[in-house]
Amino acid sequence: MEHPGAPKMRTKDVSVYYGDKKAIDQVTIDIPAEYVTAFIGPSGCGKSTFLRTLNRMNDTIPSARVEGTIELDGDDVYASSMDVVQLRARVGMVFQKPNPFPKSIYDNVAYGPSIHGLAPTKADLDQIVEKSLQRAGLWNEVKDRLQESGTALSGGQQQRLCIARAIAVDPEVILMDEPCSALDPIATAKIEELIDELQGRYAIVIVTHSMQQAARVSQRTAFFHLGEMVEYGPTDAIFTTPQEERTKDYITGRYG
Numbered sequence: 123m124e125h126p127g128a129p130k131m132r133t134k135d136v137s138v139y140y141g142d143k144k145a146i147d148q149v150t151i152d153i154p155a156e157y158v159t160a161f162i163g164p165s166g167c168g169k170s171t172f173l174r175t176l177n178r179m180n181d182t183i184p185s186a187r188v189e190g191t192i193e194l195d196g197d198d199v200y201a202s203s204m205d206v207v208q209l210r211a212r213v214g215m216v217f218q219k220p221n222p223f224p225k226s227i228y229d230n231v232a233y234g235p236s237i238h239g240l241a242p243t244k245a246d247l248d249q250i251v252e253k254s255l256q257r258a259g260l261w262n263e264v265k266d267r268l269q270e271s272g273t274a275l276s277g278g279q280q281q282r283l284c285i286a287r288a289i290a291v292d293p294e295v296i297l298m299d300e301p302c303s304a305l306d307p308i309a310t311a312k313i314e315e316l317i318d319e320l321q322g323r324y325a326i327v328i329v330t331h332s333m334q335q336a337a338r339v340s341q342r343t344a345f346f347h348l349g350e351m352v353e354y355g356p357t358d359a360i361f362t363t364p365q366e367e368r369t370k371d372y373i374t375g376r377y378g
């Protein structure tokens with residue numbers, strides 16, 4: 123790695139349509155390899171839509187169409203040769219509502235590495251499960267109940283389980299779509315601490331409604347408005363010396 127801000131993903135002139143409606147207009151951005159990048163902006167401005175283009179989650183929406191180019195370490199994400207299952211292991215995703223599989227805690231984490239052939243033996247798999255749960259800050263809370271259902275955990279624990287599940291396949295990028303919006307303040311603080319610990323190991327992109335959260339967890343912030351990326355830069359600069367009028371209006375609470 124040349125420097126922490128070196129790009130992991132690059133998008134160029136990315137537009138996204140739902141049918142005839144344009145939801146994202148020509149977004150060009152470099153996502154740094156070792157930073158947390160926050161996407162902020164008012165409701166409906168396209169943050170989630172753009173996030174989902176990065177690992178082709180929009181493929182699951184029949185009316186969605188993506189134009190422009192997106193690269194992951196120089197690989198064209200939308201190339202016909204791109205294996206989407208592999209892509210989503212390299213670019214993992216954590217959703218707004220924790221969505222563990224209705225399986226044991228162990229199986230939730232073990233499933234990905236098993237289907238991707240990352241664990242030749244049961245001992246290897248055990249080790250991946252333990253390491254992933256540790257990294258997700260959940261190991262101590264669940265180590266004695268790995269066979270219990272993932273859905274029996276609290277909301278905050280379920281979200282950390284989903285992060286462990288993403289980590290287990292050794293991703294390069296983790297996309298988080300408002301990962302704390304269904305959580306209480308204590309569970310939210312734990313996820314924010316966790317993001318801090320994971321920073322540097324993975325490129326992390328987080329969509330958040332909370333400017334405070336963006337300021338706390340990210341090193342880079344992109345401000346979206348009406349499908350455009352209006353401004354992008356170091357988080358401190360976006361919040362203290364925004365260059366664009368629309369960014370200024372948003373961070374001072376004039377709309378949103």
Ligand SMILES: Nc1ncnc2c1ncn2[C@@H]1O[C@H](COP(=O)(O)OP(=O)(O)OP(=O)(O)O)[C@@H](O)[C@H]1O
Pocket residue numbers: 140145163164165166167168169170171172183185331
């Ligand atoms: N599956 C879909 N089909 C059609 N239109 C959609 C779909 N998903 C989103 N949109 C539209 O695309 C635009 C951007 O939505 P998106 O959810 O990406 O914005 P957002 O900034 O993430 O909003 P929020 O913060 O409220 O989640 C909105 O006008 C929305 O109505």
